[in-house]
Amino acid sequence: MSNISEYFKDVFNxxxxxxxxxxxxxxxxxxxxxxxxxKYPENRKNLVMFERFKGEVVMPHNENNEHKCTGCGxxxxxxxxxxxxxxPKSIITxxxxxxxxxxxxxxxxxxxxxxxxxxxxxxxxxxxFSQKFEHAVFDxxxxxKQLNKPGxxxxxxVE
Amino acid sequence: MEEKVEIIATDEKQExxxxxxxxxxxxxxxxxxxxxxxxEMVKSLQPHIGYxxxxxxxxCESITYPQIIHLTDRMDYLxxxxxxxxxxxxxEKALEVDISDRIKYIRTIMSELSRLQSHQLFWATxxxxxxxxxxxxYGLRDREMILDIFEETTGGRMLVSYNCPGGxxxxxxxxxxxxxxxxxxxFRKKLPEYDAILTGNVIFRERTTGIGTLSLQDAISFGITxxxxxASGLSCDIRKHEPYSAYDxxxxxxxxxxxxxxxxxxxxxxxxxxxxxNIIEQLIDNIPEGPYAVxxxxxxxxxxxxxxxxxxxxxxxxxxxxISDGNKNPFRMKFRSPNFVNLGVLNxxxxxxxxxxxxxxxxxxxxxxPDIDR
Ligand code: SF4
Ligand code: SF4
Numbered sequence: 034m035s036n037i038s039e040y041f042k043d044v045f046n047x048x049x050x051x052x053x054x055x056x057x058x059x060x061x062x063x064x065x066x067x068x069x070x071x072k073y074p075e076n077r078k079n080l081v082m083f084e085r086f087k088g089e090v091v092m093p094h095n096e097n098n099e100h101k102c103t104g105c106g107x108x109x110x111x112x113x114x115x116x117x118x119x120x121p122k123s124i125i126t127x128x129x130x131x132x133x134x135x136x137x138x139x140x141x142x143x144x145x146x147x148x149x150x151x152x153x154x155x156x157x158x159x160x161x162f163s164q165k166f167e168h169a170v171f172d173x174x175x176x177x178k179q180l181n182k183p184g185x186x187x188x189x190x191v192e
Numbered sequence: 193m194e195e196k197v198e199i200i201a202t203d204e205k206q207e208x209x210x211x212x213x214x215x216x217x218x219x220x221x222x223x224x225x226x227x228x229x230x231x232e233m234v235k236s237l238q239p240h241i242g243y244x245x246x247x248x249x250x251x252c253e254s255i256t257y258p259q260i261i262h263l264t265d266r267m268d269y270l271x272x273x274x275x276x277x278x279x280x281x282x283x284e285k286a287l288e289v290d291i292s293d294r295i296k297y298i299r300t301i302m303s304e305l306s307r308l309q310s311h312q313l314f315w316a317t318x319x320x321x322x323x324x325x326x327x328x329x330y331g332l333r334d335r336e337m338i339l340d341i342f343e344e345t346t347g348g349r350m351l352v353s354y355n356c357p358g359g360x361x362x363x364x365x366x367x368x369x370x371x372x373x374x375x376x377x378x379f380r381k382k383l384p385e386y387d388a389i390l391t392g393n394v395i396f397r398e399r400t401t402g403i404g405t406l407s408l409q410d411a412i413s414f415g416i417t418x419x420x421x422x423a424s425g426l427s428c429d430i431r432k433h434e435p436y437s438a439y440d441x442x443x444x445x446x447x448x449x450x451x452x453x454x455x456x457x458x459x460x461x462x463x464x465x466x467x468x469x470n471i472i473e474q475l476i477d478n479i480p481e482g483p484y485a486v487x488x489x490x491x492x493x494x495x496x497x498x499x500x501x502x503x504x505x506x507x508x509x510x511x512x513x514x515i516s517d518g519n520k521n522p523f524r525m526k527f528r529s530p531n532f533v534n535l536g537v538l539n540x541x542x543x544x545x546x547x548x549x550x551x552x553x554x555x556x557x558x559x560x561x562p563d564i565d566r
Pocket of ligand 1: 092106109155158
């Protein structure tokens with residue numbers, strides 16, 4: 034007798050515990066304000082990433098097509114996986130001295146692990162992270178980028 | 193309640209060997225278990241690892257200490273912050289650098305947030321492994337908010353690379369304190385939901401209670417650490433026994449259970465979420481002012497000798513051992529990863545249970561495969 038009553042008690046408690054769980058789900062079903070899902074490709078226009086988000090390494094240029102990179106190569110040394118390649122050139126300054134400058138600053142996005150060491154260690158703050166996150170491309174070669182824009186120059190006052 | 197079933201091997205030919213994995217969804221990664229079955233019962237199992245071996249220890253020998261940090265992210269990616277911290281603490285210990293209280297507070301808060309999001313993901317996937325799809329959505333919903341907090345301050349969501357020898361990479365974001373406080377309030381309200389959906393669920397209870405019981409003796413002899421060991425009553429919390437960062441300034445309980453079964457391992461993690469909230473709450477209002485990083489030499493060289501540092505990650509004890517010959521890169525680097533050791537007990541636990549219980553047991557150990565293979 035007690036066995037049977039215990040059995041029914043078990044069944045009752047079991048169903049009760051299931052209903053308790055389902056109440057949570059049902060509560061959300063009738064509460065559309067609790068929906069947190071974003072409709073990604075549709076909300077692209079007003080989707081803003083955080084300011085510090087590590088999207089890809091870029092070299093900010095000002096309106097005169099000038100950047101701050103001196104071509105010292107410190108970022109290349111600090112990068113753990115050879116993502117950056119600094120190809121320097123030597124230029125003659127106005128007062129006739131020979132000086133090292135950047136020819137090509139090559140960045141291979143496909144190899145970057147976003148450790149931020151290059152951005153942190155650059156002595157002249159020439160690098161930064163952009164917030165771009167849609168990196169998919171059809172051709173792997175287009176992931177290799179030149180960060181200094183063609184024809185760009187060193188900003189005045191940066192040593 | 194499930195009884196442990198005696199296997200009577202009447203006919204050796206009845207043994208059936210199957211591969212579980214490397215692409216099995218419940219292993220959350222590329223772990224291959226060669227399971228020898230008798231009917232539905234697990235007779236023995238042999239883990240085959242190495243599918244995601246990247247040679248992190250060997251790679252560390254050729255790069256400098258600041259560069260090592262970002263590799264440790266990729267071991268146990270859910271405890272990325274604690275892994276970073278272990279290497280940084282080791283370097284700071286070796287060089288006898290004094291770091292400011294602010295750094296200690298930031299690191300502790302970040303560690304606890306990491307633990308929180310890791311346990312939330314555990315809760316989500318464990319429920320899903322046992323057939324409760326709903327858990328997954330709720331767990332990830334709450335975890336997402338922590339990832340947003342991470343992203344705002346560190347720039348990364350999972351692989352934060354936030355620590356550097358001598359401090360942290362960036363200062364806290366101005367919104368950090370407010371967001372964390374809001375989150376604690378929010379998540380305290382959500383925790384009863386977790387209990388209603390999974391902890392109290394009768395099917396869940398039936399499937400986990402008494403399954404895969406690990407005794408205290410076995411936990412010690414297999415070297416299990418973390419919540420899995422604390423569920424068997426082994427007090428092994430590094431935060432308590434060997435406090436690092438700001439853990440000596442907070443009051444919290446070490447979550448201990450004595451049952452040692454799958455259910456206890458689950459409950460230990462849910463309780464740890466509450467403790468993590470307590471720890472963050474004690475620290476978040478009193479973060480002292482000060483520098484967020486101590487200036488280190490541009491090239492960090494450890495003096496000759498060997499160094500060891502351990503931290504408590506979300507899954508147990510991570511030990512970092514470095515032999516330095518005085519150069520800028522380590523001569524030998526060894527990680528004692530908690531998951532590798534915890535995996536060793538799986539055969540012992542799953543023997544004699546059904547194959548469906550094997551999913552529950554391996555889920556409750558909360559294994560992260562990249563940490564096993566390194
Ligand atoms: S980006 Fe910075 S670190 Fe790299 S070469 Fe230019 S100036 Fe030097
Ligand atoms: S973020 Fe790290 S991996 Fe990427 S380019 Fe900079 S240093 Fe190299």
